[in-house]
Amino acid sequence: QVVISVGVTPVNETLINGGRTLLIDVTGSADLGCYDIDISGSVPGIGDATCKVATLAGDTNDDQLVSSLDRAQLKAGSGKPASANPRIDVNSDGSVTSLDRALGKAKSGNSVTCP
Secondary structure, eight states, X not given: OOEEOTTOEEEXXXXXXXXXXXXXXXXXXXXXXXXXXXXXXXXXXXXXXXEEEEEOTTOTTSSSBOOHHHHHHHHHHTTSBGGGOGGGOTTOSSBOOHHHHHHHHHTTTOBOOOO
């Protein structure tokens, strides 16, 4: 069982990539947020099981800044299913469309850092 700091509720967790990646679907996360996640109950035999995760809508390349690099990635992924790269489905509707591109553009310049 995944435990996340206040305000966020995990609704689904799945081990992917041969058990090397834990994908967690959540509700209640806010843009520009920073959360502590404890995954010790989800991944057997893991050592340090607590990590910090930042939420930043439009940051498709995970560099903690929404920039032209993210917009380029959104443009390249437009028309593809979200399963090809879930990070570029900014509005989480299952596909990458002009709506995702517009959201990414609107968030341009935002950044977040977890302490």
